[in-house]
Amino acid sequence: MIELNGISRSFEGAAGVQVKALRDISLRIAEGELVCITGPSGSGKTTLMNILGCLDRPSSGAYRIAGREVRTMSADGLAWLRRRLFGFVFQSYNLLGSATARENVELPGLYAGLSRRVRKKRADSFLAQLGLADRAGHLPGELSGGEQQRVAIARSLMNGGRVILADEPTGGLDRENGEQVLQALERLAAAGRTVLIISHNPKIAARASRCIELRNGRVIGDTGRRLTRTRSPEEAIPPARKGQAMLSRVLGVVGAGWNAFRAGLTRGARLRAALLIAAILTAVCWGAVVMSIGEGTYREMIETANTMGLDTIQVMPADWRPAPTGEYGTSSNGPRNFLPLTQADARAIRDQIPNVRDVSPYVMLIPLPARRGSIATPVQVIGFVDLGAKPGRGSMGYSLEAGEFITPSEDENLERVAVLEPDIRERLFPSKIDPLGQEIFIGNIAFRVKGLYQRRHIPGMLFVAGLAAHVPFKTAKAMLTSRNEIDQIYVYVEDADLLFETVNAIRDLGIRRRGGDTLRFGHMGETIQEAKKTRAQLWLVLGATAGCVLVAGNVSVSIIMLMSVRARRREIGIRMALGARQRDIQWQFMSETLATGVIGGLLGIAVALACLPLLAWFEVPFEPAAWFFAVPFACALILSFLAAIAPARRAARLDPAQALAAD
Ligand code: ADP
Numbered sequence: 293m294i295e296l297n298g299i300s301r302s303f304e305g306a307a308g309v310q311v312k313a314l315r316d317i318s319l320r321i322a323e324g325e326l327v328c329i330t331g332p333s334g335s336g337k338t339t340l341m342n343i344l345g346c347l348d349r350p351s352s353g354a355y356r357i358a359g360r361e362v363r364t365m366s367a368d369g370l371a372w373l374r375r376r377l378f379g380f381v382f383q384s385y386n387l388l389g390s391a392t393a394r395e396n397v398e399l400p401g402l403y404a405g406l407s408r409r410v411r412k413k414r415a416d417s418f419l420a421q422l423g424l425a426d427r428a429g430h431l432p433g434e435l436s437g438g439e440q441q442r443v444a445i446a447r448s449l450m451n452g453g454r455v456i457l458a459d460e461p462t463g464g465l466d467r468e469n470g471e472q473v474l475q476a477l478e479r480l481a482a483a484g485r486t487v488l489i490i491s492h493n494p495k496i497a498a499r500a501s502r503c504i505e506l507r508n509g510r511v512i513g514d515t516g517r518r519l520t521r522t523r524s525p526e527e528a529i530p531p532a533r534k535g536q537a538m539l540s541r542v543l544g545v546v547g548a549g550w551n552a553f554r555a556g557l558t559r560g561a562r563l564r565a566a567l568l569i570a571a572i573l574t575a576v577c578w579g580a581v582v583m584s585i586g587e588g589t590y591r592e593m594i595e596t597a598n599t600m601g602l603d604t605i606q607v608m609p610a611d612w613r614p615a616p617t618g619e620y621g622t623s624s625n626g627p628r629n630f631l632p633l634t635q636a637d638a639r640a641i642r643d644q645i646p647n648v649r650d651v652s653p654y655v656m657l658i659p660l661p662a663r664r665g666s667i668a669t670p671v672q673v674i675g676f677v678d679l680g681a682k683p684g685r686g687s688m689g690y691s692l693e694a695g696e697f698i699t700p701s702e703d704e705n706l707e708r709v710a711v712l713e714p715d716i717r718e719r720l721f722p723s724k725i726d727p728l729g730q731e732i733f734i735g736n737i738a739f740r741v742k743g744l745y746q747r748r749h750i751p752g753m754l755f756v757a758g759l760a761a762h763v764p765f766k767t768a769k770a771m772l773t774s775r776n777e778i779d780q781i782y783v784y785v786e787d788a789d790l791l792f793e794t795v796n797a798i799r800d801l802g803i804r805r806r807g808g809d810t811l812r813f814g815h816m817g818e819t820i821q822e823a824k825k826t827r828a829q830l831w832l833v834l835g836a837t838a839g840c841v842l843v844a845g846n847v848s849v850s851i852i853m854l855m856s857v858r859a860r861r862r863e864i865g866i867r868m869a870l871g872a873r874q875r876d877i878q879w880q881f882m883s884e885t886l887a888t889g890v891i892g893g894l895l896g897i898a899v900a901l902a903c904l905p906l907l908a909w910f911e912v913p914f915e916p917a918a919w920f921f922a923v924p925f926a927c928a929l930i931l932s933f934l935a936a937i938a939p940a941r942r943a944a945r946l947d948p949a950q951a952l953a954a955d
């Protein structure tokens with residue numbers, strides 16, 4: 293079974309001195325032997341045991357176990373041997389403190405891929421064999437030393453335990469408990485297992501089939517083989533189907549990570565864990581909310597652009613202000629010193645600029661006196677024909693409540709018709725008469741009311757004055773003002789995608805006709821660009837802050853987990869001794885670290901969903917979409933995955949023997 297040939301093991305001591313723990317040991321141990329290893333402290337017993345149990349490798353020499361050469365095996369290959377062949381019993385029991393007796397016994401089965409059900413069944417039967425049936429649900433801290441050691445023996449049998457290695461198993465026990473433990477080990481040997489016990493107890497030496505004495509790393513006495521084997525080893529462990537074994541293992545390992553995470557929550561580290569989760573929660577929530585607000589703002593601006601008309605360009609002199617009408621009233625606007633637009637300009641734009649469908653000149657006359665019967669009130673008259681109007685809906689946010697828009701033919705025929713905004717209509721028609729078709733006076737000219745506007749709603753604009761009356765441009769020009777110039781020109785384009793090109797062409801034309809760049813343009817192309825820019829800025833700036841919080845949170849998680857790996861070396865060593873592969877340990881720590889990210893991320897989404905409706909309260913526009921939650925959550929996951937790598941690797945790469953020796 294076991295064949296050592298010239299095994300040596302030396303350690304790099306402090307100050308570079310080589311400590312030779314084992315020197316040139318050659319041994320053969322057959323299956324079914326009960327071997328007692330004795331020797332003074334420091335003679336190399338534990339080192340030998342570690343090498344036998346594949347927790348450590350010899351510095352030189354050859355070791356064959358069950359016909360396999362150990363020297364060339366990988367770390368996971370050694371883990372496989374530990375899982376399949378060995379059961380360990382330590383002086384200090386080495387049970388996981390946060391797991392019950394049954395869970396401790398189940399542990400090797402987890403790494404062997406046994407299903408939950410099989411693990412539990414086997415664990416219960418071994419516990420019963422060792423007289424611990426009623427202790428299965430207890431934590432190690434609730435058990436006596438002898439009971440804990442018997443739990444450890446039950447654990448060593450979980451995967452078959454063909455070779456039981458017991459390092460001073462009775463060292464910490466009183467005589468009676470020690471005796472129980474010894475008898476248990478003897479029974480295992482009698483059942484055909486190979487049992488190696490390190491002990492100073494002469495009684496064991498007397499009862500063992502063979503006694504090996506070590507001193508200064510050498511074998512100085514060996515009573516030789518006295519094989520007392522009577523029976524062949526009992527049942528092999530039930531083979532698990534491969535996929536199923538994998539699944540059980542992964543579930544078990546991830547479960548171990550999750551348990552460790554939960555244990556972390558309930559221990560002193562609760563506040564720390566809460567803070568880390570809060571950091572990730574904040575970042576994810578913040579990210580989702582910011583993206584929603586960015587999109588909401590964008591949508592609102594696009595909506596504005598749509599109500600104003602995407603194919604409309606407003607052209608006006610750079611310093612344009614409403615004109616004091618002079619003839620009809622007073623104005624505090626003061627003198628206007630800019631070069632006004634003329635109708636010739638409007639015609640030139642229509643005739644010379646490509647992509648222009650039509651133009652519409654625009655005058656604004658404020659204020660003029662309006663009158664109906666005995667009611668008199670000032671009115672803001674706009675002479676304009678909205679050529680961009682669609683049925684029921686004008687450009688610039690106008691829509692009709694009743695009646696019709698002013699038509700080009702009314703303009704052509706200088707008809708005296710008016711469409712009223714809500715405020716002026718209320719002033720002129722305070723009683724319930726229907727204003728449509730009624731006559732009002734602007735200045736001294738009678739106009740027929742042919743339409744009523746709804747109150748304009750322009751998103752993002754809090755208050756839109758409603759004191760204007762729209763009349764045909766030419767009517768206004770002919771009857772209401774003696775001014776020659778016009779205030780603005782509305783240009784309607786064929787292809788809205790070429791808005792900017794058209795604006796530039798009009799600007800060039802303006803420079804030529806007016807001798808300088810003195811025109812100002814209003815159009816929604818800018819709004820849309822602005823909207824995209826605003827959204828991008830929001831996403832970038834605020835998203836970056838969320839990212840920073842996320843990174844900082846995960847760096848903290850990583851640091852804390854690295855410290856935790858250091859503090860939990862013993863636990864890692866135990867798991868490795870029980871057959872955990874490096875990957876198992878890695879996944880366990882990965883899932884433990886990732887738990888912070890997953891919980892923080894999920895809570896972040898929940899809080900964001902709860903908070904978004906509150907934004908409406910503050911009139912902040914928002915527009916959630918699934919990926920606004922998915923992206924921050926994914927970022928949280930990816931970052932916590934990255935944060936998990938270093939601690940998990942460090943844990944997986946610990947040397948089993950050294951990890952076990954850690955305090
Ligand atoms: P025993 O178990 O018989 O008391 P050990 O096998 O633990 O003895 O130790 C044998 C010798 O090897 C001791 O001198 C000890 O100091 C040394 N030794 C064991 N492990 C290490 C190690 N990891 N690094 C350095 N020296 C070690």
Ligand code: MG
Pocket residue numbers: 337338339
């Ligand atoms: Mg020792």
